[in-house]
Amino acid sequence: MAAETDALISQLNITARRVQAYLDVKLKPLNLTVNNYYFILKINQDTPLTQDQLFKRIYLSPSNVTRRLTQLIDLGLVEKQRNPQDGRSWTVTLTVKGKALVPQVEQIIAQVNATAFNDLVTTQQEELITALKLIDHNLA
Template sequence: MPTFMKAIGEIWRCANLYRMKAYEPLNINSFQDTYLLQICKNPGITQDQLSKRIYVHKSNVARQVASLEEKGLVYRLNHQDDKRILQVYPTKKALDLIPLITKMNQQWNQLLMDELSFDDQQKFLEILSFLASKAKETVEHLEEKE
């Protein structure tokens, strides 16, 4: 059976190149859109929660959040009950970027999917969602064993 990971990897790398170019005027990179979408959707999210939600190592979250903070897109505050925990909040500047990020993501999806029939798109998304759920479940079980 041929591996689907090669195709997924190619799509992911191409998406990064597309977003990198599209996000140049916004002064964000192709990884930071995911962080901004989550932070704006969940103001006050902790860095640990963000790490778990987007399946990225905590050290990467700390670096990306620090970069977003330097750009004036987010700010961090210590949790009121536990000063070791940092909560991340979006600035107005970040909130203003969300419609642009969403539009660019929709354009990318449309570029890839527009030649597929509606039924094929639906079936593809169902299969992809199933695989994503299975991948998340597998990773979460690995973390439980640690």
Template sequence: MSENELDGHIRAINTVSHKVSQYLNSELKDLGLSASTYFFILKIGDKGKITQDDLFKQIFLNPSNVTRRLNRLIKLGYVSKEKSANDKRVRVVKLTPLGQEKYQQLVIRLPTINQEVVQALTSDEVLMLRRLVGKMETGLDDLLS
């Protein structure tokens, strides 16, 4: 990447992100999941159940994209959505038994996929990557607030 490229860093990060998404799509296809939906199953499964608003905050997508993907997962039978018993304005999402199966398969499969994504790096480079990405995320949080 040349220092003279106007979008060099952005393009490089975006290219890696797209390639990771393509790889996730190929590795999760047999589960009926994709790079854009697996994270929902993972986050809901980790919590057991979660409000739709809390899911918006964890996924970092606009609410209409979250709602669209949630509706897709509901249609597939992986997720259910119901009104909260405490506050009828609040929607709670949780995994169905089929969604729970997908979650268990993800828990088994994701560590290997995660490792394969960084397989070209040494263990020191992986640690450095984590630190650098963490710093970038914090810096972006500052820019966005």
């Protein structure tokens, strides 16, 4: 029996949605979602971060980044200020409350990774990352 034409894309899509749904459930107690937790980790890695730098790291449209940042600002997790070196751009930083969530988010991500990739040995996980990066590169 021949494989479905869209078997690879279909499975990638199904798996991604399932991981996202699972992650949403785990992040809910922190009032975060799969759509915004990532900002907490990225902003924490490099602060202060300009909004432009964030657009490039997250690979979302500026309007999506702005909308999600607004959610995090409303939750008191992120602050946005005019860039002191360039009054035209904005910098984003975590608040004390946002920084306090970082270890909890990292723990949840570790738990989700452990569950999702439980049956893959380290070399298989590394090969999967390499394959996904290659797919990403092919589409760039």
